[in-house]
Amino acid sequence: MAPRGRRRFRFIDLLGRRLNSNPVGIVVRQSRNTRREIRGRNGYNETGYGAMVWDESRRFPRNGFAVVAVGHFADPGQPRHGRRGKAVQSTIAKLASAMVGTAGVEDALSKLTGASLALIPGADCAKISIIEDGHLRSITATSQLTSSLDSAQQAAGHGPCLEAITAKKATCCNDLRTDTRWPRFAPSATTAGVHSVLSSPIGISGDNWATLTLFGFRAEAFGPDCEAVGAMLANHAAIVLMQDEQERQFKAALATRDVIGQAKGMIMERFGVDAARAFAMLRAISQKTNTPLREVASRVVHCAKQ
Numbered sequence: 573m574a575p576r577g578r579r580r581f582r583f584i585d586l587l588g589r590r591l592n593s594n595p596v597g598i599v600v601r602q603s604r605n606t607r608r609e610i611r612g613r614n615g616y617n618e619t620g621y622g623a624m625v626w627d628e629s630r631r632f633p634r635n636g637f638a639v640v641a642v643g644h645f646a647d648p649g650q651p652r653h654g655r656r657g658k659a660v661q662s663t664i665a666k667l668a669s670a671m672v673g674t675a676g677v678e679d680a681l682s683k684l685t686g687a688s689l690a691l692i693p694g695a696d697c698a699k700i701s702i703i704e705d706g707h708l709r710s711i712t713a714t715s716q717l718t719s720s721l722d723s724a725q726q727a728a729g730h731g732p733c734l735e736a737i738t739a740k741k742a743t744c745c746n747d748l749r750t751d752t753r754w755p756r757f758a759p760s761a762t763t764a765g766v767h768s769v770l771s772s773p774i775g776i777s778g779d780n781w782a783t784l785t786l787f788g789f790r791a792e793a794f795g796p797d798c799e800a801v802g803a804m805l806a807n808h809a810a811i812v813l814m815q816d817e818q819e820r821q822f823k824a825a826l827a828t829r830d831v832i833g834q835a836k837g838m839i840m841e842r843f844g845v846d847a848a849r850a851f852a853m854l855r856a857i858s859q860k861t862n863t864p865l866r867e868v869a870s871r872v873v874h875c876a877k878q
Contacts, residue, residue, distance in 0.1 A: 677816040681712040681809060688786060688805050689714060694768065694793030695786040700809055701733055702782040708733060711782070717764060721787065728756035733783045736771040740781070742799050743771045747791040761787075768793035772806035776813045784809055828866040835869035838876045 685698040699713035701722055708722045725731030731754050736743040745751045746768050748758040761769070768788035775781055784806045788794065832854065839850040854872070858865045 677812055678712055680812045684805055684809055684812070685712055685714050685784070688784065688802070691801050691805070692770070692786055692798050693795065694788045694790070694798070695770070696789045696793075698784065698786045700774070700782060700784050702776075702813070703737060703780075717766075718785070718787065720764060721761060721766065724760035725754075725757050728754065728760070730754050731757040732769045732771040733785050736773045736783050736785075737781045740773050740775070742773065742802060743769075744794055744799060745769050746794060749791070765789050767791045770794050770798055770802055772799070772802040774806045774810045774813065776810060776817060780817070782809065782813060828869075831866060831873060832869040835872040838872060842876075 681700050685700060688698045689695050697713070697715035697717055699715075699718035699722070700711045701708045702711055703709075708726055710719055710722055713719065721731075722733070725733055732743045732745060735753070745753070748754075748761050748767050748769065751758060761767075766787045767790055769785065770788075771783050771785040773781060773783055784802060786794070786798075786802065832851075835854060836847055836850040839845065839853055840847060843850075843853075845853070854865060854868055857863070858868045861868070
């Protein structure tokens with residue numbers, strides 16, 4: 573078990589081993605943790621090759637937590653052996669190790685977008701964007717150009733990032749001058765010098781999605797294996813974002829517990845009741861006013877301090 577606050581990564585190279593289901597699903601099932609399932613490009617029925625990484629931490633169940641399947645090459649024409657396939661596996665393994673010591677989510681994702689340019693020939697800039705309140709927000713990017721492309725998609729109401737999130741599958745275009753899918757977005761992209769785009773969806777939790785998007789300045793920038801490599805990197809990004817979300821939820825839960833504890837103490841002192849009765853009073857107010865318990869407790873604490 574890893575020391576508190578640190579993660580121990582284990583790398584399993586599955587290159588050359590035939591799988592009967594998505595390798596991510598395998599790790600999730602092996603860890604006996606069903607809170608998170610990361611699907612491959614075509615779900616669990618796909619067979620293929622790949623590599624995976626998982627994490628063990630005191631914050632997760634004792635049997636370990638499946639953090640990421642680095643990905644897999646499923647199609648016969650995609651790199652499994654040879655220099656290209658081995659280079660991809662090696663680079664992604666190094667990326668996994670480098671991400672262990674990152675200072676935070678933005679640092680980790682910055683390393684990932686930088687690595688994507690090295691792993692995917694033809695990619696000239698990359699970004700990771702998340703949907704917040706119906707709008708695309710860039711978390712990290714290798715070029716300021718990507719911000720204008722996000723704005724163009726938002727204004728047009730369509731584009732590769734939005735389509736990848738809606739369809740929950742990779743979206744690729746190798747010539748925006750002739751592709752007819754995004755008639756309002758494409759002119760903005762080509763004017764900026766972008767002619768190819770590959771956007772891979774990043775599932776975080778429920779309806780919370782992001783995308784890893786690569787842009788190429790020339791047409792036909794992305795070869796046949798680029799989508800698979802993009803899916804690998806998207807899996808990494810999904811776990812980084814998922815862990816960040818879990819940490820924020822954990823901190824919020826602690827803050828909620830603290831403020832409820834303060835409110836209970838104030839009610840106990842004010843009305844001379846025990847802890848159970850004080851909590852029941854808070855809960856009754858919450859139910860009667862249809863107000864979240866944490867907000868009720870915050871109001872009690874705020875009023876008591878006036």
